[in-house]
Amino acid sequence: MNIGLDMMGGDFSPLEAVRGVQLYLQEVQIPVTVWLVGDEDQIRPMLQEYAIPTASVQVVHAPQSIGMNEHPTRALKEKPQSSIAIGFQLLATGKMDAFISAGNTGAMLVGALYSLKPIEGIHRPTISTVIPKENGKTGVLLDVGLNADCKPENLNQFAVLGTLYARHILGIAEPRVGLLNIGEEEGKGNILAQAAYPLLKENSQIHFIGNIEGRDILLDKADVTVCEGFTGNVILKLAESLFDITSRHKIESEYFDRFDFEYYGGTPLLGVTKPVIIGHGISRGKSFLNMLKLAQKMLETDLLGKMKESFVG
Amino acid sequence: MNIGLDMMGGDFSPLEAVRGVQLYLQEVQIPVTVWLVGDEDQIRPMLQEYAIPTASVQVVHAPQSIGMNEHPTRALKEKPQSSIAIGFQLLATGKMDAFISAGNTGAMLVGALYSLKPIEGIHRPTISTVIPKENGKTGVLLDVGLNADCKPENLNQFAVLGTLYARHILGIAEPRVGLLNIGEEEGKGNILAQAAYPLLKENSQIHFIGNIEGRDILLDKADVTVCEGFTGNVILKLAESLFDITSRHKIESEYFDRFDFEYYGGTPLLGVTKPVIIGHGISRGKSFLNMLKLAQKMLETDLLGKMKESFVG
Numbered sequence: 001m002n003i004g005l006d007m008m009g010g011d012f013s014p015l016e017a018v019r020g021v022q023l024y025l026q027e028v029q030i031p032v033t034v035w036l037v038g039d040e041d042q043i044r045p046m047l048q049e050y051a052i053p054t055a056s057v058q059v060v061h062a063p064q065s066i067g068m069n070e071h072p073t074r075a076l077k078e079k080p081q082s083s084i085a086i087g088f089q090l091l092a093t094g095k096m097d098a099f100i101s102a103g104n105t106g107a108m109l110v111g112a113l114y115s116l117k118p119i120e121g122i123h124r125p126t127i128s129t130v131i132p133k134e135n136g137k138t139g140v141l142l143d144v145g146l147n148a149d150c151k152p153e154n155l156n157q158f159a160v161l162g163t164l165y166a167r168h169i170l171g172i173a174e175p176r177v178g179l180l181n182i183g184e185e186e187g188k189g190n191i192l193a194q195a196a197y198p199l200l201k202e203n204s205q206i207h208f209i210g211n212i213e214g215r216d217i218l219l220d221k222a223d224v225t226v227c228e229g230f231t232g233n234v235i236l237k238l239a240e241s242l243f244d245i246t247s248r249h250k251i252e253s254e255y256f257d258r259f260d261f262e263y264y265g266g267t268p269l270l271g272v273t274k275p276v277i278i279g280h281g282i283s284r285g286k287s288f289l290n291m292l293k294l295a296q297k298m299l300e301t302d303l304l305g306k307m308k309e310s311f312v313g
Numbered sequence: 314m315n316i317g318l319d320m321m322g323g324d325f326s327p328l329e330a331v332r333g334v335q336l337y338l339q340e341v342q343i344p345v346t347v348w349l350v351g352d353e354d355q356i357r358p359m360l361q362e363y364a365i366p367t368a369s370v371q372v373v374h375a376p377q378s379i380g381m382n383e384h385p386t387r388a389l390k391e392k393p394q395s396s397i398a399i400g401f402q403l404l405a406t407g408k409m410d411a412f413i414s415a416g417n418t419g420a421m422l423v424g425a426l427y428s429l430k431p432i433e434g435i436h437r438p439t440i441s442t443v444i445p446k447e448n449g450k451t452g453v454l455l456d457v458g459l460n461a462d463c464k465p466e467n468l469n470q471f472a473v474l475g476t477l478y479a480r481h482i483l484g485i486a487e488p489r490v491g492l493l494n495i496g497e498e499e500g501k502g503n504i505l506a507q508a509a510y511p512l513l514k515e516n517s518q519i520h521f522i523g524n525i526e527g528r529d530i531l532l533d534k535a536d537v538t539v540c541e542g543f544t545g546n547v548i549l550k551l552a553e554s555l556f557d558i559t560s561r562h563k564i565e566s567e568y569f570d571r572f573d574f575e576y577y578g579g580t581p582l583l584g585v586t587k588p589v590i591i592g593h594g595i596s597r598g599k600s601f602l603n604m605l606k607l608a609q610k611m612l613e614t615d616l617l618g619k620m621k622e623s624f625v626g
Binding site for chain 2: 134145148149180182189190191193213214215216217218219227228229230231233234235236237238239240241242244245246248249251252253255256
């Protein structure tokens with residue numbers, strides 16, 4: 001298994017990426033090579049310092065890096081030797097099986113969509129977030145910002161992708177799918193939700209339980225919550241702010257602790273042909289560890305193979 | 314000042330409505346008559362029991378009442394003697410200056426839109442919610458569900474209505490208006506947000522500060538946050554669930570205590586010619602008190618007059 005990691009992505013790179021690799025290699029149980037893409041001069045001394053076993057890593061020199069605020073398309077074009085550009089090249093050519101970065105989100109999305117193909121039959125790849133449920137369980141919400149405007153069929157496909165993610169990554173055998181809406185009954189909602197409802201209802205690949213409302217998002221009502229990326233992104237960022245607020249107010253709560261994004265690491269881009277994981281800019285060692293573990297799990301469960309099967313024909 | 318109150322609306326009526334009237338009459342400083350619309354046989358004994366001064370109230374008998382789950386339009390048509398139907402009649406004919414109900418929300422909206430007119434120039438009336446900011450201040454978010462699909466100009470009008478509400482009811486001299494969006498820069502967002510941005514930027518009636526994101530909603534960044542009613546409704550209900558969750562988890566926090574809707578009472582319908590306030594079904598005495606106070610403040614500040622002026626020409 002070859003997992004690629006952008007060592008230059010994120011506000012605390014490459015140091016925190018190295019720390020994440022160290023933690024990961026300490027606990028991983030299977031043979032794995034982590035491909036470290038970035039500035040060799042910066043990385044090599046840190047690998048020594050953190051006693052990373054050289055047999056488990058493969059350093060790929062990338063003399064350029066893309067800044068957090070650079071224009072994605074332009075940066076990828078002008079910096080073919082950047083860690084993100086090289087990473088996607090290695091992923092597309094099969095040298096690596098997965099690629100992870102906490103760098104420029106836009107560049108990661110553009111890079112993935114241009115260098116990889118969407119899975120056949122999928123109109124729009126999507127990004128998701130995990131949602132900590134009040135009762136301790138975990139759900140998934142998608143789309144959370146890649147698709148600000150959606151067609152009903154997009155939501156229907158997100159439901160399938162979310163179902164497969166919940167089943168194989170979260171371990172929920174028969175994930176319940178809810179359509180995020182502003183009323184409980186069929187027929188409620190905006191034009192998009194009204195049109196998406198019958199598609200979800202007739203979709204035999206999912207277990208659709210109907211509409212769920214804002215008050216249900218944090219409850220254990222649906223395992224997979226689907227919506228367009230505008231509302232999903234607002235919810236994601238609002239949820240993340242809850243962790244900051246409870247931290248600042250010194251509110252002690254095991255529940256709100258689970259809103260710490262480090263707990264999850266990063267979000268996978270779903271619907272492209274290979275595993276791509278995008279991390280927060282402020283990722284630290286624990287986040288990188290969790291992203292590496294997520295990539296491993298996506299490969300071990302052959303999540304992508306299952307997605308491809310679902311959309312054939 | 315004549316404030317009308319539906320005594321039959323809400324899960325705990327008429328008892329909690331009577332309690333609210335009692336609390337209100339104990340603290341009100343100006344001459345006011347509260348019009349109590351509902352089943353006289355139920356109300357009169359309670360007024361005695363709670364020692365409500367008869368000079369301050371006017372009981373209007375309404376032999377019918379609309380249930381919480383009845384179809385709004387049908388119920389209003391079939392029950393012309395219901396407390397909501399009679400309330401709007403008295404409001405439309407000028408007997409009452411404002412009307413409050415914790416009853417069937419749909420019937421309140423339909424009743425208001427049919428018996429009152431939108432303020433001249435306003436395309437779509439709106440409902441809002443107050444948002445407790447982390448630093449102790451209070452903001453307003455609109456629309457929260459009346460307009461699931463919006464045009465850019467609707468958002469622009471919500472911004473003006475929200476600005477006037479924040480100025481005259483919340484006492485914020487120069488309210489900052491933010492467009493809820495999924496990125497900070499102009500040009501980000503879905504088609505609606507992209508098209509609304511330039512309208513807000515050019516609107517001289519508001520102080521537009523640009524896009525705000527999900528993470529900013531609970532921070533003191535904007536006083537008025539505008540969005541379409543789908544996203545707004547999801548946020549409203551998610552925020553309400555935070556109070557329930559923190560209560561259930563016994564998380565003690567003055568901040569999350571402010572997410573208790575009873576703290577605010579109800580939401581006004583903005584953009585119609587007279588003050589209409591819609592309460593939660595589970596309103597208790599304190600909510601009714603706060604709705605009565607809000608109606609009084611809307612009348613004292615002539616909020617509706619200011620809205621009419623803003624949209625003339």
